[in-house]
Amino acid sequence: xxxxxxxxxxxxxxxxxxxxxxxxxxxxxxxxxxxxxxxxxxxxxxxxxxxxxxxxxxxxxxxxxxxxxxxxxxxxxxxxxxxxxxxxxxxxxxxxxxxxxxxxxxxxxxxxxxxxxxxxxxxxxxxxxxxxxxxxxxxxxxxxxxxxxxxxxxxxxxxxxxxxxxxxxxxxxxxxxxxxxxxxxxxxxxxxxxxxxxxxxxxxxxxxxxxxxxxxxxxxxxxxxxxxxxxxxxxxxxxxxxxxxxxxxxxxxxxxxxxxxxxxxxxxxxxxxxxxxxxxxxxxxxxxxxxxxxxxxxxxxxxxxxxxxxxxxxxxxxxxxxxxxxxxxxxxxxxxxxxx
Amino acid sequence: xxxxxxxxxxxxxxxxxxxxxxxxxxxxxxxxxxxxxxxxxxxxxxxxxxxxxxxxxxxxxxxxxxxxxxxxxxxxxxxxxxxxxxxxxxxxxxxxxxxxxxxxxxxxxxxxxxxxxxxxxxxxxxxxxxxxxxxxxxxxxxxxxxxxxxxxxxxxxxxxxxxxxxxxxxxxxxxxxxxxxxxxxxxxxxxxxxxxxxxxxxxxxxxxxxxxxxxxxxxxxxxxxxxxxxxxxxxxxxxxxxxxxxxxxxxxxxxxxxxxxxxxxxxxxxxxxxxxxxxxxxxxxxxxxxxxxxxxxxxxxxxxxxxxxxxxxxxxxxxxxxxxxxxxxxxxxxxxxxxx
Numbered sequence: 001x002x003x004x005x006x007x008x009x010x011x012x013x014x015x016x017x018x019x020x021x022x023x024x025x026x027x028x029x030x031x032x033x034x035x036x037x038x039x040x041x042x043x044x045x046x047x048x049x050x051x052x053x054x055x056x057x058x059x060x061x062x063x064x065x066x067x068x069x070x071x072x073x074x075x076x077x078x079x080x081x082x083x084x085x086x087x088x089x090x091x092x093x094x095x096x097x098x099x100x101x102x103x104x105x106x107x108x109x110x111x112x113x114x115x116x117x118x119x120x121x122x123x124x125x126x127x128x129x130x131x132x133x134x135x136x137x138x139x140x141x142x143x144x145x146x147x148x149x150x151x152x153x154x155x156x157x158x159x160x161x162x163x164x165x166x167x168x169x170x171x172x173x174x175x176x177x178x179x180x181x182x183x184x185x186x187x188x189x190x191x192x193x194x195x196x197x198x199x200x201x202x203x204x205x206x207x208x209x210x211x212x213x214x215x216x217x218x219x220x221x222x223x224x225x226x227x228x229x230x231x232x233x234x235x236x237x238x239x240x241x242x243x244x245x246x247x248x249x250x251x252x253x254x255x256x257x258x259x260x261x262x263x264x265x266x267x268x269x270x271x272x273x274x275x276x277x278x279x280x281x282x283x284x285x286x287x288x289x290x291x292x293x294x295x296x297x298x299x300x301x302x303x304x305x306x307x308x309x310x311x312x313x314x315x316x317x318x319x320x321x322x323x324x325x326x327x328x329x330x331x332x333x334x335x336x337x338x339x340x
Numbered sequence: 341x342x343x344x345x346x347x348x349x350x351x352x353x354x355x356x357x358x359x360x361x362x363x364x365x366x367x368x369x370x371x372x373x374x375x376x377x378x379x380x381x382x383x384x385x386x387x388x389x390x391x392x393x394x395x396x397x398x399x400x401x402x403x404x405x406x407x408x409x410x411x412x413x414x415x416x417x418x419x420x421x422x423x424x425x426x427x428x429x430x431x432x433x434x435x436x437x438x439x440x441x442x443x444x445x446x447x448x449x450x451x452x453x454x455x456x457x458x459x460x461x462x463x464x465x466x467x468x469x470x471x472x473x474x475x476x477x478x479x480x481x482x483x484x485x486x487x488x489x490x491x492x493x494x495x496x497x498x499x500x501x502x503x504x505x506x507x508x509x510x511x512x513x514x515x516x517x518x519x520x521x522x523x524x525x526x527x528x529x530x531x532x533x534x535x536x537x538x539x540x541x542x543x544x545x546x547x548x549x550x551x552x553x554x555x556x557x558x559x560x561x562x563x564x565x566x567x568x569x570x571x572x573x574x575x576x577x578x579x580x581x582x583x584x585x586x587x588x589x590x591x592x593x594x595x596x597x598x599x600x601x602x603x604x605x606x607x608x609x610x611x612x613x614x615x616x617x618x619x620x621x622x623x624x625x626x627x628x629x630x631x632x633x634x635x636x637x638x639x640x641x642x643x644x645x646x647x648x649x650x651x652x653x654x655x656x657x658x659x660x661x662x663x664x665x666x667x668x669x670x671x672x673x674x675x676x677x678x679x680x
Contacts, residue, residue: 010350032648070406073475073482082646105445105482107644108472132448135413142413142445144484304447306422308372 006215008129009222014150015215017208021048021090021115021154028086028113034079036072036099037090041117044160049090053079057095061242061249064094064133066142072102086111086149092118092165093125093249097143100131104144113150117157119169120250123176123210126151128218128228137299139239145223153211155204163284166193168250170283171234173206175257176213178276179230179314179322184209185279193283230322232305233314234260240299241291254285263335264315272319293336301329346555348469349562354490355555357548361388361430361455361494368426368453374419376412376439377430381457384500389430393419397435401582401589404434404473406482412442426451426489432458432505433465433589437483440471444484453490457497459509460590463516463550466491468558468568477639479579485563493551495544503624506533508590510623511574513546515597516553518616519570519654519662524549525619533623570662572645573654574600580639581631594625603675604655612659633676641669 002017016023035052038059042049055075057068076085087110089099096114103112116126132143170193177185187206196203214231221228238256242249258277264270277287305312311332315325327335342357356363375392378399382389395415397408416425427450429439436454443452456466472483510533517525527546536543554571561568578596582589598617604610617627645652651672655665667675 066406066410077475077478077481077642080642082648083644084647105472105484107481108470108483108485130448132445135417138417141417141447143448144445145448302417302420304423307424308422 006219008147008219011147011149013147015211016150016152017211018204019152019154021045021152021156024088024115024152027150027152028088032084033086033088034076034081035088035090036095036102038092038095041091041095041157045117045157055079057098059091059094061094061134062246064097066133066135068098069102069133072098073106076102076106081106081110083107083110086113088113088115089126090115090117092116092121096121096126097131097140098133100129100146100148101133101143103148104131104146109146112148113152114148115152115154115157117154118161118165119158119207120165120172122153122158122207123169124172124214127211127214128231129222134243137243138302139242141304153207155200155207158203164248164250166197167284168248171250171254171257171280171285173210174276174279174283174285175231175233175253176210177279178257178316178319179233180213180217180320181209182318182320184213185319188279188283189275226324229305229312229324230314232312233257233316233322236260236300236303236305236311236313237296239303240296241289244295244299245291251286254280254287255289255291258287258289259339260313260315262339263313264317266335267325268315268317268323270316270318272316276316276319293339297333297336300332346559348487348559351487351489353487355551356490356492357551358544359492359494361385361492361496364428364455364492367490367492368428372424373426373428374416374421375428375430376435376442378432378435381431381435381497385457385497395419397438399431399434401434401474402586404437406473406475408438409442409473412438413446416442416446421446421450423447423450426453428453428455429466430455430457432456432461436461436466437471437480438473440469440486440488441473441483443488444471444486449486452488453492454488455492455494455497457494458501458505459498459547460505460512462493462498462547463509464512464554467551467554468571469562474583477583478642479582481644493547495540495547498543504588504590506537507624508588511590511594511597511620511625513550514616514619514623514625515571515573515593516550517619518597518656518659519573520553520557520660521549522658522660524553525659528619528623529615566664569645569652569664570654572652573597573656573662576600576640576643576645576651576653577636579643580636581629584635584639585631591626594620594627595629595631598627598629599679600653600655602679603653604657606675607665608655608657608663610656610658612656616656616659633679637673637676640672 004015087103089096114126116122129147132140135141234253234257238253242252261273344355427443429436454466456462469487472480475481574593574597578593582592601613
């Protein structure tokens with residue numbers, strides 16, 4: 001186990017790398033803690049939850065909605081949760097998003113911590129304090145930026161992770177490489193998914209490296225005025241098509257990264273689009289896809305990143321260097337028309 | 341018009357005292373602003389809203405619930421509101437609470453300002469950044485502490501205020517006097533409600549004085565670790581019975597203050613319970629009341645202010661000096677039994 005304290009603007013988060021779930025008992029008072037998890041995680045790891053107050057939700061992005069928040073709040077009232085209660089989200093990104101959001105609004109804010117159980121949640125979703133829910137087809141339309149008190153990384157949860165979930169995680173890992181870390185990109189080129197699944201050491205290093213890439217970006221710019229926007233690489237088009245076609249998040253942003261790479265070629269002279277697309281493909285992710293560009297464009301115009309008539313699109317100058325590119329919707333529409 | 345800038349921990353709020361609603365055009369860009377108001381205010385002051393994007397809600401505390409929040413969010417998406425949009429709540433406490441809450445969570449937070457139109461909203465609800473909604477019988481169970489960018493006080497809204505709303509406002513004014521300001525209490529003793537309704541100068545001074553009492557408390561303790569708790573005087577029992585009996589907020593906390601005064605007599609040697617009750621009565625507020633003490637006690641045990649087996653109850657040592665008194669629920673139950 002390795003502990004690291006990270007200071008954000010108004011709060012500090014304790015990271016417990018390479019830890020064991022059992023450590024949770026040392027971090028919080030069991031009788032004043034409520035765990036939020038989903039049926040998958042609960043059934044697969046039932047022993048771990050013994051003796052904990054637990055709220056078990058239905059799994060899946062389609063439940064990352066207000067109705068689920070209502071259910072959690074009703075159960076918290078029922079359980080007698082008060083301002084001294086700590087909520088702990090044990091699950092993938094949907095669970096950490098909902099848990100963080102409920103903790104932010106219940107009684108105007110109570111403490112929370114996360115135990116991410118999917119690769120994607122470990123390297124991305126659980127980090128940085130963004131939480132929230134979807135509204136119709138609009139992703140994360142409602143939520144907060146609020147840091148948890150701690151993150152506990154227990155890799156044993158990954159043993160039961162289905163392949164598509166591994167691929168989802170690698171979509172964000174490839175994104176980190178593309179915008180920030182050319183050496184990581186080389187590492188990904190020279191390995192394949194099964195290497196990381198088989199080699200616990202290699203995987204542990206990969207997770208920690210990615211946690212620290214994202215953490216550094218968020219520490220520099222918690223409220224997304226500048227650098228943090230880079231983390232949206234692949235996410236603008238990605239979010240638009242994710243709920244349209246019920247894609248997994250990784251699949252959606254992989255397609256988003258593919259088209260953003262083509263746009264980078266056109267607008268920024270980016271020369272490595274083929275290499276990036278090859279790596280996405282190697283890790284089992286979709287790249288080119290048929291989608292309704294008109295509908296995607298309509299949804300995208302309601303994106304949180306929009307500012308009146310324009311939107312901040314993330315492009316690449318080269319592998320390891322993402323840039324924020326403001327684009328007028330009229331320009332973007334023309335570009336999208338090329339994709340049909 | 342008199343402007344005052346107040347600095348809270350992470351933010352500053354501009355107060356515009358004695359201002360005119362028309363000034364709003366100078367504070368925000370009209371085309372990037374959405375006003376949230378209710379049918380009463382909208383119908384009575386229709387001309388003021390001309391040319392503004394406006395979301396009009398049904399009036400009343402029973403609509404201070406998640407369903408209304410959902411409606412506002414859907415309309416904001418429909419209107420194309422983005423992160424540069426400012427929400428302006430024009431109304432009483434229900435409207436400023438909902439507007440502040442939606443602004444805090446929509447796209448993870450957009451700017452907001454308030455134009456309080458009721459006396460209660462002017463002297464209390466719009467100040468201090470607490471916002472939120474009720475969950476069943478539990479008041480303000482969900483919400484945030486987040487300051488607005490500005491407050492605009494236009495007393496012309498009070499001309500159309502029904503009498504019961506004036507009384508509601510005076511409940512909070514009497515509370516401020518009881519916990520913090522013995523001189524204000526004397527002023528209230530030596531006048532009656534109609535004096536303030538008739539004398540615009542007297543009223544303006546009263547509003548500003550109360551705004552500054554509350555502001556000072558919140559500046560000292562924005563996140564309610566200590567002093568801010570005093571503002572809950574009358575609110576613990578008050579909140580429990582408010583939704584049980586569909587009382588107005590002022591009526592509920594007036595009854596709450598009455599019983600808290602009796603408790604103060606018993607536990608703190610408070611000698612002015614009769615004076616306080618006389619003033620509540622003078623301003624048309626209910627004092628002693630028959631209520632289901634068992635049910636009230638049950639609801640109260642879920643109050644946000646509870647901490648495991650105890651609750652912070654606000655009592656008075658003397659007029660002008662409120663104190664925080666931790667009480668075990670077992671003690672409180674005994675005390676409540678005396679009231680039946």
